[in-house]
Amino acid sequence: MIPKSTKTRNARNTRKTTLFGVFRVFVCFVVLQSVGSAQIFTQRGFLEGSLVGYPQEAPNDPTQLVGDFLARDEVFVAATPWLRLAAGLDFRANSHDQVDDSWAVDFTDRTVRRPRLSIRRAAATLTRGPFTLDAGKQFIRWGRADIVTPTDRFAPRDFLNVFDNELLGVTGVRAAFDTGAGTLEAVATRFTPSRPPLVDQRWAVLPPGVPPPTAPLLRTYPDAPQVGVRFNHAGSGFDWSASYFDGNNYLPNIDAAGITFPPMKMIGGDAAMPTRWVTLKGEAAYFASSSPTTDEYVLYVIQIERQTGEWVLIGGYAGEVVTNQRSTAPVTFAPDRGLTRSIVGRVSYTVDVNQSFAFEAAVHQNGDGEYGKFEYSRAYGQHWRLTLSGVGMGGHGDDFIGQYHRNSHAVALVRYSF
């Protein structure tokens, strides 16, 4: 719900200068590749073009056909037995103004629109015995559930398409110690927000009576580091983890004063227990906030997973218990909470080594919102993949899923991996 023209007023938080960015790219790629020529060097990347068609116009967005292009290249170098370097660069283009015009290389992922050029990752990994230290821009995933992952607090996302979102990296330090019985990790990062939908596009649905903002809203980013610890046991029989987070929600509170990211403390855990017939998974977290206008609540997920032959079946329930209702914000964007109180499921079938089908669905327990997606994917040769999908959405306007009832769409995606 943020105007695409919104610019942060906080200059410290927008490290986006062309020269600096080019320098980073130079370091990440030229140096790494030259180092890599004599060391263990791995590269992966792809070119991806997609076309999205919406049968219906949205009240704030008459566009029904959107083309998108993404080029990604990532390099990894094992410079020494104890030092590994990783770097990744994205280039994007879009027919519907979802990508910045600027050619400056972005590192922070704080732009309203997607950056045209961005550093996806740039990190060094040091290992010594049971110790691992990752420093730089990286991806940190917590949690074990597949539907909603409440404990995944270092995993902001790009929500320009709410139901086809993409993980964003975070910049910071992650230290892990392998105890033998599990891994203890401590994380400290700079704040990276999720990227909410553009206010003048169909994935931003303003409630009735709330006019679209006429001027850019002030964005205020927290200065304090985001910190967390997690113990993860992955051993014989079953896996579990316990985690604690102290920082800010990467999803915003929006009011007349602007866009803020409320303080958040989280304590949570997850478990996966394979049995002879199914795998049981659960994840839960309690969220508290020092902000007087932010709710306190519990999110939880219970799911059952079964793989039989070429079929993978996942079904479960995502729930929410609000322990302290305090929010008065007229506009919120909280897909994690919006997808709760839902029955969710996913079925996939692998036809052969090159082809697969998948169907996933989410239905709110009160029947006010439904989402279903069918996908067919096929690889051609060693490099090409075609993916066709159709997404149906329905429900009432006051439901998180139902509000997108005009956004049913079909996608054709072609990827060339190299």
Added chain:
Amino acid sequence: MSRQVGRIGQVGRVGRVALVAFVLVVPSRKIVAQDARQIVEEAQKRSDSQSQRYEGLLQVFDAKGKVSDKRWSFERIGSYGQSKAVLRFTAPAEVKGVALLIVNHPDRASDQWMWTPAIERDRRIALQDRSTRFFGTDFSFEDLEERDVNQYDYALAGDDTVDGAACWKVQSTPKQSKSSQYTKSIVWVRKDNFAFARIENYVKTDLVRRLAYSDIRNIQGIWTARQMEMTDLRRNSRTRLTLDKLAYNVGLKDEEFTLQAIRRP
């Protein structure tokens, strides 16, 4: 088999000296070899190594004969039921970086986790998933396990010849703690070098998968099949695994076989 009843590792271990000794003590060997369990134990003993590394080419042939290639690198540390292995895809490009960590146990099924870089997450492969085909190949996750001789009961099922080599036929039945998709397996063990020549896997009375070993060479004293072909008789498809740059007793560290390590490309 390839290190016990393992399917994708090496086959038996026989140093040159051991080979000579074997020939010299044929009479006593023959007596020992009449016992099915001892045949498999001997094969396991001869395939013993502290570690192993190879690069594998997987060629999947569907029922119409169409071929799809995948490549992986494989590293293993430890031996027999207590080993750990990491299998990492290197091609095609879209699966590059996908990694599987296998932690074998002497008394039960292995623990397995898969790392998928596209979503930056690892996932435990549950026991009931083990019969699933591994990445669309004809190998199941269970076929990637390396299991100890103690996990099976054995019975001699006669003699046979595979590719001109005389073999013992040994029937192995998983013990209850094993949790196998297979009801039983028939294993052909070559009499000349205790290398595995063929394995046929049954579900109840139906033959479902056949693994054929070929291009058996002595590498660093270990008789190793450099080509293995798994046929899924229900789908009428097959997958050929060819081992390249194979080496034993390479310098590997235990910390390279953890969930932390498989995250690193």
